[in-house]
Amino acid sequence: MRVDAVSENAMLLEFGDVISEALVPVIMAVQRRIEAELSDVVIDLIPSYTTMLCVYDYNKVDTQWMADALQKLTRQVNVETERRLSGSRVDIPVWYDPEVGYDLETLADAKGLSVQAIADIHCAKEYLVFTIGFNPGFAFLGKVDDAIAMPRLSSPRAAVARGSVGIADTQTAVYPMQSPGGWNIIGRSPQRMFDRSRGDRCASLLRVGDRVRFRAIDRQEFDRLGGSHE
Amino acid sequence: MSELVIRRPGWQSTIQDEGRRGYYREGLSEGGAMDVHAFYWANKLLDNDLSSACIEVLMGQFEAEFSAAGVISVTGADLSFRINGVECETWCTHRVEAGDAIAFERPRSGLRAYLGVVGGWQTPVCFGSRSVVMREQLGGLDGGALKKQDVLPYAYDRESVLRQVNPHYVPDYSQALTLKVVPGYQYREFSKADRQLFAQTEYEVSDQVDRMGYKLRGPPISAARRHLISEGIAYGAIQVPQDGQPIVLLKDRQTIGGYPKIGCVASLDAARLSQCVPGSKVAFEFASVARVQSERKQFDRFFKTPLWHAGKKA
Numbered sequence: 001m002r003v004d005a006v007s008e009n010a011m012l013l014e015f016g017d018v019i020s021e022a023l024v025p026v027i028m029a030v031q032r033r034i035e036a037e038l039s040d041v042v043i044d045l046i047p048s049y050t051t052m053l054c055v056y057d058y059n060k061v062d063t064q065w066m067a068d069a070l071q072k073l074t075r076q077v078n079v080e081t082e083r084r085l086s087g088s089r090v091d092i093p094v095w096y097d098p099e100v101g102y103d104l105e106t107l108a109d110a111k112g113l114s115v116q117a118i119a120d121i122h123c124a125k126e127y128l129v130f131t132i133g134f135n136p137g138f139a140f141l142g143k144v145d146d147a148i149a150m151p152r153l154s155s156p157r158a159a160v161a162r163g164s165v166g167i168a169d170t171q172t173a174v175y176p177m178q179s180p181g182g183w184n185i186i187g188r189s190p191q192r193m194f195d196r197s198r199g200d201r202c203a204s205l206l207r208v209g210d211r212v213r214f215r216a217i218d219r220q221e222f223d224r225l226g227g228s229h230e
Numbered sequence: 231m232s233e234l235v236i237r238r239p240g241w242q243s244t245i246q247d248e249g250r251r252g253y254y255r256e257g258l259s260e261g262g263a264m265d266v267h268a269f270y271w272a273n274k275l276l277d278n279d280l281s282s283a284c285i286e287v288l289m290g291q292f293e294a295e296f297s298a299a300g301v302i303s304v305t306g307a308d309l310s311f312r313i314n315g316v317e318c319e320t321w322c323t324h325r326v327e328a329g330d331a332i333a334f335e336r337p338r339s340g341l342r343a344y345l346g347v348v349g350g351w352q353t354p355v356c357f358g359s360r361s362v363v364m365r366e367q368l369g370g371l372d373g374g375a376l377k378k379q380d381v382l383p384y385a386y387d388r389e390s391v392l393r394q395v396n397p398h399y400v401p402d403y404s405q406a407l408t409l410k411v412v413p414g415y416q417y418r419e420f421s422k423a424d425r426q427l428f429a430q431t432e433y434e435v436s437d438q439v440d441r442m443g444y445k446l447r448g449p450p451i452s453a454a455r456r457h458l459i460s461e462g463i464a465y466g467a468i469q470v471p472q473d474g475q476p477i478v479l480l481k482d483r484q485t486i487g488g489y490p491k492i493g494c495v496a497s498l499d500a501a502r503l504s505q506c507v508p509g510s511k512v513a514f515e516f517a518s519v520a521r522v523q524s525e526r527k528q529f530d531r532f533f534k535t536p537l538w539h540a541g542k543k544a
Binding site: 007010177208 | 251252253254255256257258356357358365366367368412414415459460461462463464465466467484485486487491493494496497519520522523526527530
């Protein structure tokens with residue numbers, strides 16, 4: 001692992017060069033240890049696919065101390081034990097329908113599949129949360145089956161509705177709030193991905209390391225669960 | 231309850247404090263006052279906790295009325311500031327009474343002015359901060375910029391001595407700016423020639439500037455790889471997208487991104503950049519973490535020392 005100072009108050013920890021499911025539990029374990037042992041000097045953390053940005057208080061410790069502490073702590077993480085470490089399992093209901101899945105038919109045509117087949121393939125796998133970003137609670141999930149993988153739209157939409165379920169290359173995600181976006185939208189979930197009323201520390205439904213399964217629902221269930229048609 | 235009623239919100243006026251700490255992992259932006267120097271002064275003049283919420287007024291044209299007495303401070307952009315039509319000094323505190331109307335004109339230089347009040351503006355706290363991040367629809371009164379008729383509560387519960395910042399400490403925002411850059415992230419992936427070009431060129435601030443970042447214009451530079459695996463973005467990171475024009479990422483930046491970064495601008499220089507209008511000239515110089523950190527530590531010490539100590543030193 002490498003530790004590099006990138007600014008006066010941030011260190012970048014690099015765990016590898018390629019995206020791999022195996023790195024996620026390692027990064028999770030390091031995050032937990034930092035939270036447990038260095039919380040008085042570490043202000044914030046951004047775990048991502050192969051890295052973790054660590055923002056610290058330079059008024060308490062110097063750069064060398066911080067780099068050494070992170071190196072030492074990372075060496076102590078037992079990778080074999082951590083492989084068994086996993087996050088929560090979360091089920092997310094999705095209504096796969098062209099009414100809310102703006103790109104569902106285009107994707108089906110491009111892939112020579114039926115709309116039903118797209119939904120079936122999307123629901124068939126368990127996905128891992130690699131990172132959270134772009135917007136509060138926006139979880140990047142992987143990996144999508146190549147049969148339904150699709151590059152981003154060439155020009156992003158100005159507004160993608162909250163709950164929209166999208167595909168970008170082999171990643172999939174649920175938009176936690178209305179925002180601009182270039183992902184291929186195949187359906188919509190009534191599930192609130194980011195909700196302040198759950199409390200500050202649990203506003204985001206998903207965290208890095210969680211495992212997600214999508215479950216197809218019909219229009220009635222979508223409405224019953226509070227889904228929005230707007 | 232003491233209140234400020236907004237009569238004219240201006241271009242974009244937002245409630246800002248020091249921003250959010252500890253929520254990056256949930257995908258929340260940092261947010262917070264863009265110019266920490268002017269923001270800290272606004273609070274220090276009032277003996278406020280340095281992280282108290284102020285109103286960040288972008289490009290003036292802001293008017294409001296007080297429902298009760300209070301003591302306020304105005305710092306930041308060089309502009310005409312009036313109380314009941316009478317021109318008043320900025321970078322100092324003023325007593326206001328019930329019914330007093332305040333007005334900010336368009337700045338002569340700088341972009342952002344800070345309006346502080348004794349005790350700070352008491353708008354709701356959201357994820358540990360009162361700061362508004364408009365893109366996330368979070369913070370402030372409703373997640374957006376202030377609107378006409380918005381009402382901001384404050385608690386005028388102690389006297390405050392009227393004070394003025396020593397002119398020695400008031401920056402001239404129209405002066406050319408050199409930003410110190412800590413080489414980092416993908417620094418080594420930019421060719422030696424491109425790094426030299428970057429450090430020797432005078433860039434111009436483009437008109438694509440907002441709370442997320444400042445895009446600059448100059449000769450294009452590029453890294454060996456065009457797109458990377460997304461990683462956490464530090465304050466001041468200089469992202470270089472495909473067009474080769476650097477973007478300095480500021481308070482409302484997204485938490486992760488996949489464009490190559492040549493380094494990070496020192497936090498105090500990034501704050502100063504946020505006062506630059508489109509067309510301003512800026513240059514970069516590489517600096518060590520140690521140098522940048524010691525300047526910031528000195529800054530923090532200065533502001534965290536009680537005012538009368540700083541006064542003696544000046």
